[in-house]
Amino acid sequence: GPAAKGPSNEAPIQRVEVDWRSGPIEERVNRVLALMTLDEKIGQLCQTSVGGDALPDDLAADIRHGRVGSIFYTGSASQTREAQRIAIEESRLGIPLLTPRDVIHGFRTVFPIPLGQAASWNPELIEQAAAIAAREARAEGVNWTFAPMLDISRDARWGRIAESPGEDPLLAEQFACASVRGYQRGDSNAPGIAACGKHFVAYGLSEGGRDYNRAQVAQAELLNVYLRPFKAAADAGCLTMMTGFNTINGVPATANRPLVRGVLKNKWRFDGLVVSDWSSVLELIEHGFAQDPREAALRAFGAGVDMEMATTTYREHLAELLDAGLIDTGLLDDAVSRILRVKLQVALPPAGAGQPAPSSEPTGESLELAKELATQSTVLLKNDGLLPLDTEGLKRVAVLGPLADAARDQLGCWMLDGRVRDAITPLAALRSAVGDDVEVDFVAGLDSPIDSQTEGLAAAAAAAERADVAVVFVGEGWWMNGEARSRVDLNLSGAQSELLRRVTATGTPTVLVCLAGRPLTIGAEAELSNAVMFAWHPGVMGGPAIVDLLLGAANPSGKLPVTFPKHVGQEPLYYNRPATGRPALAGTTALIGSGRADYxxxxxxxxxxxxxxxxxxxxxxxGLSYTSFEYGHIELSSDVISPGQTLAVRATLTNVGPCEGEEVAQLYVRDVAGSLVRPVRELKGFRRIRLSPGESTVLEFALAADDLAYCDNNGRRVLEPGEFRVGVGGDSTVELTTGFHLNGTKLVNADTRKVPDTSATQ
Structure with missing residues (x-):
């Protein structure tokens, strides 16, 4: 059809001056829409990947003739700017391009991976990091990021857990809101960039942790768990959403009309644009859900996917599908309007001249934030008193392991625009922190985390033997997690465990520091070590953050956003599991190897x-701290509440240890009996609090009756009277010691829930 015509024999372009700036957004959208031809409308729905450094002539012609709405993966900022210039100055209507990029955990300033950021339980810092990433990306011509990823992830075998906010819907909601606000807020110099909630939906539920595989999920669980962070993002004003590669109950996400058009667009009234994932429209054929590209276009567009990423089924088939009456013109106009609505907010050139030229360079402020976020996201898993290291008596430290000085690895997966040279490794940071006072011996022992050659281990053990303390850095290389990086084995790879065994066999006190993008089964290694820190992939300032924690210049305060299994065979393992009629009893151990014939x-x-x-x-x-926190008894404002009311849950928190520290206090609730089996406990609130030694504070959580509602398998939101148990503590094993009763009759469709405010500090 004419939409696919090449650059030869084109009619000359008659420019139309469009007023992009006056009047409300809807008025402007309609003004532009009324001027557009069918070809131009279809062009807005097409997103093309570029690559290379120069803008190809045929792509430049497509942009000039309005056949492309978005380009991505450009090779340089100048290429992006040139494409944008052509769209604005040379196309008939001057419609700007959306120029997205995967800005996943920082642009030039690389922050901890998203799973690490979630371990900070600090939405305020997450928002600031997203705002800095947006500012840096905007300086290079980017106006849309494919983040945040909001896939609830309960299975560490899945590589993309590294990009996720973890296993809990409330923590994921907070992560979603913070990220969206940060990316989109902008400042006096420039607007923010469009955020993109992905991957709609249940992609993190891929069977067996195998990427791109099916998700089988009951409607109640879809609504109560997997859709919640997307709803939070939509409510926070997220401008775009991306569909997943997975099927949901047999229907691919990219062709899932009940979820995309039904839930997202109609029920939630989401008015932004929905983009497919890379070639996920064409992949409907491989799924067996469409027989050819024409049917793939029909299925995806009908489902509510406004923009096709990377493939060309819309470009080649939509005009003909409209002709045949299989697609409604109203739906085409709706899709184009959504794209224009986003462009009006993030893609227009700055009004007026004299703006300072923005820079994507890291600043003192961005690096300070990167360090603070890495510090707060590092989780202390074990400490028998070795940490913080006593620098007074310290003469020699052995720094060992393949990740002690691995700048690229500490930046993690999905790092497109950071620079390895900006990363400060733990080895470099330690040398700089201790100066000439302490001898720092570095022996990697292994070339990489997957190296299984043991020749270098003797030198590492010898260095440990000579030292007062050994710090061993192990885990995953940056490429061992992320997309298409599923694992069947969560043990330390290569000879890393053997390295640790040889080091601890010397008797030298040993700190184990793990850098990884997922939970690892490090039970045996934790037992061998005197202290264990989990630092994820912490970004450019990971080294200084880890060293501050080792030396006591900072106190660990990170908390796990995911459950760590003892063995990969336990996966998926998560705390908020539905109750079973035969739960394991406390104290149950393995039968095999116990010497007993039976339980x-x-x-x-x-x-x-x-x-x-x-x-x-x-x-x-x-997550542990160098100080100790004690929780007092819970007091409730009432032991009975009714629908529409809010319960105050109070508990005293005291720092009973030797130093100042921050605790993330967590509120858990159990619905004792419902018309669906309910989780054994659910996180309903959290607070990050800093206390001096001996200092006490009264924590107060507001628990609204509506927070106790849940969705049933008919998609209805129900609030049921009955008993609830409550606990407040430092992790998800806290006892639910106190109870209250919700009065009244069962309410259906009481769908007024807002994401609770769990402000970072109190």
């Missing part, structure tokens, strides 16, 4: 494994 009678027919105990290695919400 005691009361433990026998229970939900457990015979070759491992059933419990996590480290629970969700867990």
């Amino acid at each position: 005691p009678d009361e433990q026998k027919y229970r939900s457990h494994y015979i070759d491992s105990d059933p419990f996590p290695l480290f629970p969700f919400g867990f």
